[in-house]
Amino acid sequence: MQLTGTGVGGGIAIGPVVRMEDPLPEPVDHPSERTPDIEAGRAADALSATAADLAERGRTAGGAAKEVLEAQALMAADPTLATEVANRVQGGATAERAVFDAFAGYRDTLAAMGGYLAERAADLDDISQRVRAHLAGVPAPGVPAPGHPFVLVARDLSPADTATLDLDQVRALVTAEGGPTSHTAILAREKSIVAIVGVRDASTLADGEVVIVDAGADTVTVAPTPAQLADAERRIADRATLAAAPLEPGRLADGTPVPLLANLGSADGAAEAVRLGAEGVGLFRTEFLFLDADRAPTVEEQRVEYVRLLEAFPGRKVVVRVLDAGADKPLSFVNDDVEPNPALGLRGIRALRAAEPVLRDQLTALAQADAATDAELQVMAPMVATVEEARYFTELAKELGVAVAGVMVETPSAALIADRVLAVTDFASIGTNDLAQYTMAADRLLGSVAALQDPWHPAVLRLIGEVGAAGAKTGRPVGVCGEAAADPLLAVVLVGLGVTSLSMSPSAIAEVRSSLLGFARADAERFARAALATDGASEARGAVREAVAAMRGDSDAGSLNRGG
Template identity: 65%
Template sequence: MEFTGTGIGQGVAVGRTLRMPDPLPEPDDTASTRTADDEAARAAASMSAVARELEKRGELAGGTARDVLEAQAMMAEDPSLIDLVTQATASGKTAERAVFEAFGSFRDQLAAMGGYLGERAADLDDVSQRVIADLQGVSAPGVPQPDEPFVLIARDLAPADTALLDLDKVQALVTSDGGPTSHTAILAREKSIVAVVGALDVLSIADGTEVVVDAASGSIVTEPSSEAIAAAERRIAERRAAASAPITPGALADGTSVPLLANLGSSDGAQDAADLGAEGVGLFRTEFLFLDAGDTAPSIDEQTAHYVKLLQAFPGKKVTVRVLDAGADKPLPFLNDAAEENPALGLRGLRALRANEQILRDQLSALAAADAQTEADLWVMAPMVSTVEETEYFVSLAHEVGLKTAGIMVEVPSIALLAERAFAHADFASIGTNDLTQYTLAADRLLGSVAHFQDPWHPAVLRLIGEVGAAGAAAGRPVGICGEAAADPLLAVVLVGLGATTLSMSPSALADVRHSLAQFDLDAARNLATLALAAEDAASARAAADEAAAPLQKE
């Protein structure tokens, strides 16, 4: 039997399944035998204990995981939640029930918002479970610890569990819930865990079932044939060999240079990315710096210190920083926290920054100050650009504060179609394939019911990428790819055939993409792109490229 979901990365694994334990049962809604003050104190003590434990786990995990767990620790001691818990205990409820109801109320609000905040609802569930377990004096539900390696199946996995998975035991991770931007997916990608998320009905798989988990195809096959197991094991060996091969600059077989860059969300991951062969940074997301800032934006000095740390890790190499990409899907009290019916089409990205220009000026000034103190080649770009006028506005402002290289992200079809005119102002363009696919096919990238539309192999998406590639070549401007499409080894070749000059991805994908590029020359890459463009849908585009590529690929 085969189950499908969203694959994270390109890995494959063979193993026997083990399910995550069920969550703690809902606490009884019975009147407390303690005083209201005693129950409130119990709840406060457990919420504090859980916060400290999450912070400790974050310190051990480091990297993006630390940021995620610190955010969870803040949830555990959120003043609004504490107020709700206190109100519930004052009405006679036990601390356990008060925590359950307060966190559940917040969870429902986040889930209703959808987007980035909707994905955080599962994080609240985990914090609630941990607080209730502490109150009851039992262990919080967590990853099982058998003696033998296993494939973990769960409804979803909490950041605190994902961050500290024993990678010698967990061969693969499969969840029934979550999407490509859930914390499970983010941390699995960072740790190079073979993972498939959002696979419906996988909880029906019995413990001990042998499976092949293929992230590249997003599939889980139960009771696989001996031939399927042998094919998976060959791929595992090939990927291991590619990962251990000497690190060289990204290039096609004919020597055409294709620099391979890293997508980063924190300066803490910079050195690890460099160690894996990143030739620079193609996308540095600055959201965490602002999301952790509270009610006011971080100061210029605070931002400068953060950017200096990043740039120092890449002396002489390109580092591309995306200015704050936030809005109604990631509301910030100092930027835009107004509710919107459809945040993806609302006041987000450059639109929100332009409405609060001082925040943008401060961030660009901090980047310019960090650039003056370091030796990296700093590039800056704006998200959610949809017009030529917006392009001119951002690039002019960046140059005004002293930044040498300023460009735009191409995530909206309108600016892809006007790329030739945009390059009259922009020094470069970087294509965010996740959002470009979302807007091209009118399919929310976080909505499971339309997940099958969220495929960058679709010829309509590829055609827009080709428009930008051709315009960049005509204007002599670089065109990068910084969406997850660049991490697909074969699609990476097609993207180069469409005119991409650099590829940026999660550091864990660098070895696979480097190996794939080295098997094709530029003419072959362009031929694969032509075949994919001629297809009618994403599946046939991928199939056509696969068939043409097979004779050229080395065993």
């Protein structure tokens, strides 16, 4: 029997199923039999203990996990939430019910705001679970530890769970919810974990069942035959050989260069990206300097961080995205207005124009860092929708000393007039996560529409092709820095659509490099045409796999690894 979902990357793993316990049920809503003071003390102790536990887990986790867990610890200690819990207890509620209602109310408020704040709503659900588990004296719902390697099956994973996975034990992830840009999928790519998300029938998998998780084929094979196990083991060995292969620049089989770059959220990941073969940086997110601050960082504070990044890539391209903030990431020094639909509000370049001193300081700091280092700095603006916005940013960047300025293509409007946009700027970088969101009218943070958040959809691919064609026409480079670039077979299709460089989580570079080496430009263009001729994402994926199988003389297209 096979179950299907959306594979993350192209990995394959074998192991016994271990199911993650479902969340705690909603507490019964009845008056407390304890005094309000006793209930208040229980609630305060549980909140404090949970905050301390999350902070300690963050200290031991390190890296990106540390940031996630520290943010959750701050939420658990939030005085506004504590006050709300206390007020409900004084009204006669149990500590359990007060915590549930207070966190649910705050969660709903954040979810309605969309964007960055909506992403924090899932964190609140997880913290509520942990606080109520402490009150009940039971272990918090989380990743089990059976003492042997296993395939983890869950409805979904919280940030705290995914951040602290034991990679020596968890061979693969299978979740019932989530899509290709969900938190679980992004973390799986970052940590090279084999994963399939959005498996509707995941609940039918039983503890102890041996399964093959094939992310390349989007399948979970239950009770595999000896032949299937042998094939999977062979492919796992092949991937291990691939990971150990010498590093070399990305290219197609006919020698066409396709630079493979890294997506980074801070300079801390630069050395690891270089070790994994990154030829430069295709997306450096600068939000870490601004978020959770009550003022914009100074030019000097920013310059120090940018120099640290650029020094790690001497002579190599480093593309920095200026602050991507606005109503969905409220910053009092940029825009803190409450908007009914912040994903369509004052964000990206729109927000920066409304707070131009912040943009000027950032561009000045970047220009100073560029002058002090040997990297090839390029700077781009987020959420550009018009030619006028592209012209404004490019002219301002060059006025302040930035030599190469470009734009992110994340809106259908920018893609459709890409030839005119590229006529007034130096390059374009396609953010496929947001481009898919706006093309499909599907919130990238909303699990109920996750299936629509798929960069394989022909509508999204057609827009990418428009940008690729515009790049060829104007002689401007066109990169992709969204999650699509980390999909080994889709990466080949993107090159066939005219994309000239790919930027991804560093852990995905080796597999994408190998995939590109298997095909010439003519192959990539043929695969792109096959995908564009279909009606939907799954059909596009299937059509390209069939084209690859036909080229290789392999009749079993469904078993093909993505590009491998």
